[in-house]
Amino acid sequence: MKSPNTEPENSKKKNEKKTKSMKKTNSTRPSDFIRDIIEEDLSTNKYEGRVHTRFPPEPNGYLHIGHAKSICLNFGLAADYGGFCNLRFDDTNPTKEQAEYVESIIEDVRWLGFDWEERLFFASDYYDKLYQYAVQLIKDGKAYVDSLSADEIREYRGTLTQPGRESPHRNRSVEENLNLFERMRAGEFEDGAHVLRAKIDMASGNLNLRDPVMYRILHATHHRTGDKWCIYPMYDFAHGQSDSIEGITHSICTLEFEDHRPLYDWFLDQLNIHHPQQIEFARLNLSHTVLSKRKLLQLVEEGYVKGWDDPRMPTISGLRRRGYTPEAIRNFCERIGVAKRDSIVDIALLEHCLREDLNKKAMRVMAVLRPLRVVIDNYPEDQTEELEAINNPEDVSMGTRKVPFSRVLFIEQDDFREVPPKKFFRLAPGQEVRLKHAYIIRCERVVKDEKTGEVVELHASFDPETKSGGAKAGRKVKATLHWVSSAHSLEAEVRLYDHLFLKANPDDVEEGSDFKANLNPNSLEILTSCKVEPNLAGAKPGNKYQFLRLGYFCVDSDTSDEKLVFNRTVSLYDPWAKIEKEQLSRSGAPRS
Ligand code: ATP
Ligand code: MG
Numbered sequence: 225m226k227s228p229n230t231e232p233e234n235s236k237k238k239n240e241k242k243t244k245s246m247k248k249t250n251s252t253r254p255s256d257f258i259r260d261i262i263e264e265d266l267s268t269n270k271y272e273g274r275v276h277t278r279f280p281p282e283p284n285g286y287l288h289i290g291h292a293k294s295i296c297l298n299f300g301l302a303a304d305y306g307g308f309c310n311l312r313f314d315d316t317n318p319t320k321e322q323a324e325y326v327e328s329i330i331e332d333v334r335w336l337g338f339d340w341e342e343r344l345f346f347a348s349d350y351y352d353k354l355y356q357y358a359v360q361l362i363k364d365g366k367a368y369v370d371s372l373s374a375d376e377i378r379e380y381r382g383t384l385t386q387p388g389r390e391s392p393h394r395n396r397s398v399e400e401n402l403n404l405f406e407r408m409r410a411g412e413f414e415d416g417a418h419v420l421r422a423k424i425d426m427a428s429g430n431l432n433l434r435d436p437v438m439y440r441i442l443h444a445t446h447h448r449t450g451d452k453w454c455i456y457p458m459y460d461f462a463h464g465q466s467d468s469i470e471g472i473t474h475s476i477c478t479l480e481f482e483d484h485r486p487l488y489d490w491f492l493d494q495l496n497i498h499h500p501q502q503i504e505f506a507r508l509n510l511s512h513t514v515l516s517k518r519k520l521l522q523l524v525e526e527g528y529v530k531g532w533d534d535p536r537m538p539t540i541s542g543l544r545r546r547g548y549t550p551e552a553i554r555n556f557c558e559r560i561g562v563a564k565r566d567s568i569v570d571i572a573l574l575e576h577c578l579r580e581d582l583n584k585k586a587m588r589v590m591a592v593l594r595p596l597r598v599v600i601d602n603y604p605e606d607q608t609e610e611l612e613a614i615n616n617p618e619d620v621s622m623g624t625r626k627v628p629f630s631r632v633l634f635i636e637q638d639d640f641r642e643v644p645p646k647k648f649f650r651l652a653p654g655q656e657v658r659l660k661h662a663y664i665i666r667c668e669r670v671v672k673d674e675k676t677g678e679v680v681e682l683h684a685s686f687d688p689e690t691k692s693g694g695a696k697a698g699r700k701v702k703a704t705l706h707w708v709s710s711a712h713s714l715e716a717e718v719r720l721y722d723h724l725f726l727k728a729n730p731d732d733v734e735e736g737s738d739f740k741a742n743l744n745p746n747s748l749e750i751l752t753s754c755k756v757e758p759n760l761a762g763a764k765p766g767n768k769y770q771f772l773r774l775g776y777f778c779v780d781s782d783t784s785d786e787k788l789v790f791n792r793t794v795s796l797y798d799p800w801a802k803i804e805k806e807q808l809s810r811s812g813a814p815r816s
Contacts, residue, residue, distance in 0.1 A: 256562045258297070258503055262305060262474060265501070271473040275307030278345075278472050279333065280463070282314045283325035283447070285517030286532040286539045287332045289553065289574070290508040296557035297505070298476060299338040310470055311340040315348050316462045318446040326447070328532070332540040337550045343470075347462045348448045350469055354457050355409065357465055357495055358420060358438055362401045366494050367438060368394055369404040370421045377419070380426075381434050388426035388434045408441055411454045415441050422461075424490065432487045436460055464488040464502070465495070472500040478507040479566065505562045511571045512723035513538040514730050514739055528743060529724075535780075535791050536724045536747050546721065547768055547778030547793030552581040568729060575794045582768060582776045582793065587615045587622060590660065590706045591756040591771040591790075593718055595634035597681045597710065600665060603631040608712070612693065613661045616770075625759055629662050632710040634755045635682075636773075639705050642670060642679060649702035651682070658704040660772060664690040706772040713755035716788040719780065720749040760788065768793070 266273055277298040281291060302309035311333060315321050333340070361367035370393045372380065382388035396404075408418055420439035428434055438461040443454045467475045475488075482504045492499040509515060514523075515538060523529045523537070532539050535546035543553065556577040560569050590613075610626040635651065644652035651657050656666045663686040671681040689696040724747050730739040760769070765781040775795035782789045 254558060254561060257564060258301070258474070258476065258505060258562055259304075261501070261503060262301065265473070266305070274471075274473050275302060275305035276310075276471055276473045277302050277307065277476060278310040278312050278467065278470065280312045280314045280466075280477075281329050282317070282320075283322065283329060284317065284320040285325060285521055286328050286541055288515050288517070288520065288540065289510060289538045289543065289556075290515040291332075292336060292540060292553050293508040293557050293560065293562075294476070294478075295333055295336055295338060296554055297562060300558075301474070301476075307473075308343060309338070309340060310343040310345055310472070312345040312466060312470065313347065314459065314463065314466075315346050315446070315448065316456055316459060318442065318444040318456065321447055323447045328541060332544075335544060335550055336540065336553060345466075345470060346448060347457075347466045348446060350462070350466055351449060351453055351457070353469060354462060354465055357491075358405065358457075358461070359402065361422065361438075361491075361494060362405060362420075363398060364494065365398060366423050367401070367420055368396050368423055369401050369408070369418050370394070370435075371418050374416060377437070381431065382426070384431070390426050391421075391435070394423065394435070405439075408439070408455050409453070411443070413441055415443055417441060420455075422487075422491070424487075430483055430486055432460070432484050433490070436487060460484055460487050461491065464491050464500070465497070467500045468492055468495075468498045471498060475500045475502045477502060477504055479504045479564070480507075504564075506564060506566045508560065509566065509568045510538060510574065511568050511728040512725050512730070513571065514725070519739060522740075526740075528740065535719070536721050538724075545781065546791055547582075547776060548578055549581050549585070549768075552578040555581065570728075571723065578794050579776070579796075582770065584618050585616075586768045586770040586776055588613075588617070588770045588772055589757050589759060590627065590708055591716070591718070591754060591760075591769075591774065591777070592634040592636050592706065592708050592713075593720075593751050593754045593771075593774065594637040595708075595753065595755050596637045596640055596679065598633045598635050598665070598684050598707070599681065600631050600633070600684050600686045601668065602685045605631055607631070608709070611661045611691075627661055627757055627759070628709045628712040629659075630709045630711055633659070633707045634710055634713065635659075635705050635707050637679075639703075640667070640679065640682060650705060651684075651703075656701045658690070658692075658701050659707050660704050661692050662707070663687060663692075664699060664701055706774070708755045708757050710755070712758045714758055714760060714788060716754045716756045716760070716790055718751045718754045718777070718790045718792065720751065720792045722747050722749075754790075756788065756790075763788065770796075 262275055265271060279295050279298045281287060299309045313326060358367060370391045372391050380389045380391055404418060405420055418441060419437045421435045421437050424433045424435055426434050437458050439455045439457055441454060442456050445451055446453065485502045488502050514520065520537065524532055529537055533541035533545045535542055556574050609629045611629050612624050613627045614624050615622040639650045641648055641652050651667050653667050653670060656664055658664050665684040665686045667682055667684050669683040670679055672678060673680050690699055691697060723744055725742045726744045727742045730742045733739065733741050763779045765779050765783055767779045769777050771777050776793040777790040778793050780789040780791045
C-alpha cells in the first residue's frame, strides 16, 4: 500500500515547517544521505510523518563493532526523529542459530545503551503470516514449487553474461503448486526435494530476480519454533515482509543488499502491503581485524582466541572485556558517519575515542609491570608515609587517595638504563628523577647478578626537601617515574594486547592461504609478576584505571580473591617510543 497523499495543502505546509524547525533545533545532529532521505520523506509526509527503523541481527554469532555502527545508526535515527527502533532477530536459518547468540545480542545492544522497549521481535514470530503470503503468491500465479536439485537450480540460473533457463516445473498449475507446498509443510519430503520459487524473470539482468527461492525444506529444530516447521523462508522472502508487518518506514542495510532491493520491492508490491524504503550504506571495515561472523567463529572454534569475548576480538563482548566503554563506541560510530562507499577505518581512531573517554573517567593509580627493586638507603627502614595522590586531574570531583611510600620500592625496568642514550632523562647512575607524588631520588649504585650481569637492584638516595606538594617541592628534574612500595604492593597478572592481525587488511594474503596467515603471533603477552598499589585490593571486574604512564587497564573477569588480573585496554601515547624509533631509523639499526 502506498501511503496516499490525500492531505490538505495547509497541513502539508505545517509539516514542512515542523521539519524545518526540527532541523534547526538539532543543529548538532549529523547530516548524511540517510538523514537527507528521511527529511525528504518527512517533508512529503510519506509514512504519515513516521520514522520507524529496526536492527535485524541474525542470531548466528556474537555482535561486532560493525554491528555497533548499524545499531547506533538505527536507534540514533529513531531518537533523532522522535520515532521507534525495533530489535528483530532474523532467525530463518535454524541450522546456524542458537539461543546463546540471542541472549548475547540482547545483552550487547542493551550495554551499548539502546532500548527497544517492548519491541523485541523475531522473524520466526511471522512464520504463519509468511506462509500465508507465500500461498497468496502461488494463488496469484507468482510463485511455484520447483523440483530441480540445488545444483540444477544453480546451473539453470545462468550467469551475469548468460540468461537463465526456465525450470521444467515453472508452469505447474496453481492447484498442483498449492498441493505440493502444503505437503512440503506437512513434512512429506526430504530436505532439498522441492523449493518454492518466485516466478519473476529468468532472463533478468539482476540474478536475484531469476526466480529466487522463497522457501526450502529443512528438517531442523528451530531455537524458538522447535519442530513446528520443516520449511523455512529464505532471507529475501522473510526480511521485507517482516519489515512490512512491523510498520518499518526505513529499512537500512549494508551495500551488499543493493542488488536485492528490486526483489525486496517486488515481493511487497505483489503482496500489496505496507512498503518500507530499503536504504543501503557502506559497512564498517576496521583495520587489523576482521568483521565477519563467519571468520570470527573460525577464530573461536579453531582456538586462535579464547572465545567470543576474548579481549582481542572486535566483538562487543570482547571490547567490553577489554575495557571499552559504550560511550567510546557510540562516539566512534558517530565520528565515522555513514557513507555509500566502502572504506577501511583505521583502528587507531577507535582507540583514540576510547582514550578520550577513559581520560575523563579512569582513576589514576600506580602499577609496575616489569619491576626493578630500588632501595633508598637514606630513608628510615621502619618508616612508611601515606602520600596524598590525586585520583584524576581531569576531574577533581574524583578526589584523592593515600599511597604508601617506604624504603624499598619498585620502578619499571624500562625506566632505568645503566648507559643512558642521548635524551634518556629517566633513571641512570648519578641521574635524578622525581617519584610521582613523592620525592626526588638519585641513583647511587647498581647491583647486578653475578652470573648474568643483569641489573637486579638499584640503590638510591632521596632528598627529603623535595616532597611533592611540600614547601621546597619546586626543584626541577627532567622525568617523573611511577613506582610502588614493595612492602605494600599487591601482585597482579597483566595481559597486554596487540592487534589481532599484522596487516591492516587481514584478507591481503598470497594465493592459497587465508586471513589466518596474517594473525599476529604476539597479540597477547602475559606478565605474571606485576606490582600494583594497595588501593587496588578488592577491585571488581570491569573497573577501569589509568596506570600512570602506562595506559588504561581494566580488571578482567578472571580475577578472583587469590589473583588480580588486568587487561591493558589501550596504551598511552609514549613520546619516548617515537624518539627511539626515529633515532633507530636514522641510524638504520634494526628495530628490537
Ligand atoms: P557478518 O557479515 O558479520 O556475518 P551479517 O551482516 O551477516 O554480518 P547480521 O546479523 O545479518 O550480520 O547483521 C545485522 C545488521 O548489522 C544488518 O543490518 C547488517 O547489515 C549490519 N551489519 C553487519 N555487519 C556490519 C558492518 N560491518 N558494518 C555495518 N553494519 C553491519
Ligand atoms: Mg546478514
